[in-house]
Amino acid sequence: MSRLYSLPLLFAALGLAALPASAQRRAGGNPFTPPAATIQYAPDRDFDLQHLKVELDIDWPNRKFTGASTNTVAPLRDKLTVLRFHAGKNIEVKTAESGGQALKFTRDGDIVSVRFPAPLAKDKALLVRFTYAGGAIQGGGFGQGDGFHWMLPNDQNKEKQGFWTQGETAGNREWAVTWDYPNDMTTTETITTVPAEWSVVSNGLPQKETVKNGRRTSHWKMTQPHATYLMALVAGPFDIKKDKWRDVPLWYVVPKGFASMIDASFSDTPDMLEFFSKITGVKYPWQKYAQNAMYDFGGGMENVSSTTLGVGNLTDFRSGFRNMASLNSHELAHQWFGDLVTCKDWGEVWLNESFATFMEVLYFEHSRGKNAYDREVDSNIRGYLAESRRYKRPVSTNLYRDPEVMFDSHTYPKGGAILHTLRRQLGDAAFFGGIKKYLTEHRHTPVEWEDLCRAFTDFSGINCEPFFQQWLLKPGHPVLEYDWKWDEAEKAVLVSVKQTQDTSDGTPIYTIPAKIGLIQDSLSRFEVTLNATEQVFKIKASAKPSAVLLDPDHDFLRELKHEFAPEERLAIVKHAPVGLDKTVAMQGLLADGASDTDIQAIAAVAKADALRFPALGSLDELGRLEREDLRSLWRGLLTHLSDARRGEAIRALGRLKHDPADAKLLIAMLSEKETYSNCGAIATTLTAWDEKAYATEIEKAKKLAQRPGRARR
Numbered sequence: 130m131s132r133l134y135s136l137p138l139l140f141a142a143l144g145l146a147a148l149p150a151s152a153q154r155r156a157g158g159n160p161f162t163p164p165a166a167t168i169q170y171a172p173d174r175d176f177d178l179q180h181l182k183v184e185l186d187i188d189w190p191n192r193k194f195t196g197a198s199t200n201t202v203a204p205l206r207d208k209l210t211v212l213r214f215h216a217g218k219n220i221e222v223k224t225a226e227s228g229g230q231a232l233k234f235t236r237d238g239d240i241v242s243v244r245f246p247a248p249l250a251k252d253k254a255l256l257v258r259f260t261y262a263g264g265a266i267q268g269g270g271f272g273q274g275d276g277f278h279w280m281l282p283n284d285q286n287k288e289k290q291g292f293w294t295q296g297e298t299a300g301n302r303e304w305a306v307t308w309d310y311p312n313d314m315t316t317t318e319t320i321t322t323v324p325a326e327w328s329v330v331s332n333g334l335p336q337k338e339t340v341k342n343g344r345r346t347s348h349w350k351m352t353q354p355h356a357t358y359l360m361a362l363v364a365g366p367f368d369i370k371k372d373k374w375r376d377v378p379l380w381y382v383v384p385k386g387f388a389s390m391i392d393a394s395f396s397d398t399p400d401m402l403e404f405f406s407k408i409t410g411v412k413y414p415w416q417k418y419a420q421n422a423m424y425d426f427g428g429g430m431e432n433v434s435s436t437t438l439g440v441g442n443l444t445d446f447r448s449g450f451r452n453m454a455s456l457n458s459h460e461l462a463h464q465w466f467g468d469l470v471t472c473k474d475w476g477e478v479w480l481n482e483s484f485a486t487f488m489e490v491l492y493f494e495h496s497r498g499k500n501a502y503d504r505e506v507d508s509n510i511r512g513y514l515a516e517s518r519r520y521k522r523p524v525s526t527n528l529y530r531d532p533e534v535m536f537d538s539h540t541y542p543k544g545g546a547i548l549h550t551l552r553r554q555l556g557d558a559a560f561f562g563g564i565k566k567y568l569t570e571h572r573h574t575p576v577e578w579e580d581l582c583r584a585f586t587d588f589s590g591i592n593c594e595p596f597f598q599q600w601l602l603k604p605g606h607p608v609l610e611y612d613w614k615w616d617e618a619e620k621a622v623l624v625s626v627k628q629t630q631d632t633s634d635g636t637p638i639y640t641i642p643a644k645i646g647l648i649q650d651s652l653s654r655f656e657v658t659l660n661a662t663e664q665v666f667k668i669k670a671s672a673k674p675s676a677v678l679l680d681p682d683h684d685f686l687r688e689l690k691h692e693f694a695p696e697e698r699l700a701i702v703k704h705a706p707v708g709l710d711k712t713v714a715m716q717g718l719l720a721d722g723a724s725d726t727d728i729q730a731i732a733a734v735a736k737a738d739a740l741r742f743p744a745l746g747s748l749d750e751l752g753r754l755e756r757e758d759l760r761s762l763w764r765g766l767l768t769h770l771s772d773a774r775r776g777e778a779i780r781a782l783g784r785l786k787h788d789p790a791d792a793k794l795l796i797a798m799l800s801e802k803e804t805y806s807n808c809g810a811i812a813t814t815l816t817a818w819d820e821k822a823y824a825t826e827i828e829k830a831k832k833l834a835q836r837p838g839r840a841r842r
Contacts (some may be wrong), residue, residue, distance in 0.1 A: 160530035176202035217303035277298025291365020361432035380419035410565030431463030462488030473575035475532035483544020510540035559589035605636025646681030675700035708744035741770035752781025783814030809834035
């Protein structure tokens with residue numbers, strides 16, 4: 130899930146999935162300490178839910194529906210006379226019956242208790258059917274809660290109509306009477322009647338569709354078991370494009386009028402499917418995959434085989450490179466992690482969300498390269514560290530206020546960074562082999578952390594429980610400080626490392642396989658083990674290094690309190706393997722007044738940093754120096770593969786004196802292939818140089834900088 134009902138600026142800056150609005154509202158306190166937090170377990174079940182059929186008749190003019198839910202259940206214990214189901218406040222239950230016989234029922238909040246005239250036999254399946262009415266309560270959408278949401282016309286968009294459902298964590302009970310908790314899985318089908326001009330998309334495959342008397346009835350069926358919170362419906366007047374990956378049908382669904390954005394938003398879906406299928410060793414497990422962009426929906430929800438997304442996330446090719454790839458890969462990864470295997474209770478939701486966050490980062494490594502992977506890992510760490518200033522908790526916990534608070538920065542970015550840590554510690558062969566074992570052995574079942582730990586341990590032969598105990602079952606993170614000195618007599622580097630985290634709240638002193646990097650003319654790595662509050666490591670070397678890096682490859686989650694010495698910075702810019710360290714060192718040099726030699730060295734690194742996703746961060750600070758001797762650098766970067774780098778070059782040239790040769794280069798960039806933001810930067814630069822002389826070109830640039838109308842709510 131990545132519900133962005135109200136996108137926090139922090140998460141926008143870091144490129145992370147934002148928290149649900151309900152969790153944001155609670156963020157001021159700590160919802161993981163008593164008395165607000167209580168020990169919570171998955172609820173007891175009376176039956177095994179084997180199949181669920183939901184029939185809805187939509188009364189669009191009155192914003193109401195009537196429905197029937199038929200549950201095929203097998204009692205789990207002998208002689209039960211009462212079975213409990215879930216029904217939300219949006220539903221008025223009219224009748225309950227089984228085998229043609231009316232049954233008495235009572236309600237206590239969301240629990241409907243159905244009484245049978247005779248004791249039921251264990252494991253003997255029976256049908257329990259409810260009829261009901263609902264729809265009066267608007268659910269879901271910009272923090273209003275989950276459930277059944279009407280997409281209502283307004284002054285900005287009078288054509289807007291339809292509805293969608295949102296099930297996680299307990300929203301599907303607002304339109305279906307069933308067992309609505311992830312500790313059971315079932316097959317499902319939906320039969321939905323809507324206005325004839327609407328389309329309906331649901332889980333599984335379409336079975337039959339009829340149009341009669343101005344009404345469309347659409348039947349969808351999912352033949353593979355899944356948690357009921359993953360069941361979903363979207364309906365309305367849609368533009369739909371169909372594609373295929375291998376033998377799997379793909380549906381790209383958007384509101385009428387947004388068809389032109391489908392390719393830029395979704396055409397990399399086949400590549401994501403191929404990558405995730407190969408990296409997990411488990412082919413995409415469902416009958417089809419639909420991506421449904423809806424009005425009023427904030428981010429994304431991984432409904433099984435039918436993800437719901439916010440229409441505001443749709444993009445076009447000129448807005449940037451694959452701007453929906455982060456959200457789309459996150460939700461698609463859930464089809465394995467969260468859908469094929471599902472957390473048994475909400476205290477284990479990291480098994481869904483941490484994996485989706487990490488798989489999103491893995492997809493960036495595949496599609497954008499190492500620099501993008503490194504940047505995403507560091508962004509995840511920073512996202513978690515920001516929250517850790519307010520509270521720390523175990524990633525896996527059954528002590529919490531309510532399920533919604535579990536969707537925080539511990540579950541998303543911290544959990545993702547921990548999986549990165551485990552990957553680096555085990556190595557790719559053992560890590561991905563363990564994932565395949567986990568997904569294969571627990572397919573279509575609810576899972577707990579022990580299931581994942583056992584899969585990694587059994588596959589690799591490495592006991593992974595100590596890793597899980599310190600990283601996932603205890604709060605906090607390692608806080609590291611280090612310094613170093615050169616011992617000329619010993620011809621050795623002495624590296625002092627301290628773990629300074631507060632352990633009074635249960636945070637451990639960590640045991641971490643780590644590396645220390647020595648930079649001479651290149652980087653050399655030396656393996657060490659961090660396992661004490663203070664340690665000194667002696668590393669033999671032929672000469673004093675130019676710089677020393679603890680954890681040079683950013684192999685594990687940590688808060689590193691260390692500033693690079695001024696004399697180390699240039700070597701780090703040149704030789705550090707991770708872009709963040711290069712960038713911090715570059716910024717330090719520029720802030721302290723870099724020498725001409727330093728600036729030319731930085732320029733050489735920037736020139737060689739030619740990938741679409743370069744290692745160095747923004748070069749704007751370098752551009753603000755307004756150095757004429759860097760003009761050739763900026764000219765060369767105008768053709769860089771990175772949209773951001775071209776923008777930095779445009780702005781840097783704009784700070785230099787007007788040169789007609791530069792203006793010619795910028796004008797040549799003006800086309801439908803350049804991004805809106807870079808065309809706007811060209812307009813600004815030409816205006817600053819000579820607004821009158823370039824009036825025609827400035828007008829063209831301004832037109833090319835205009836984005837199409839935003840999605841209307």
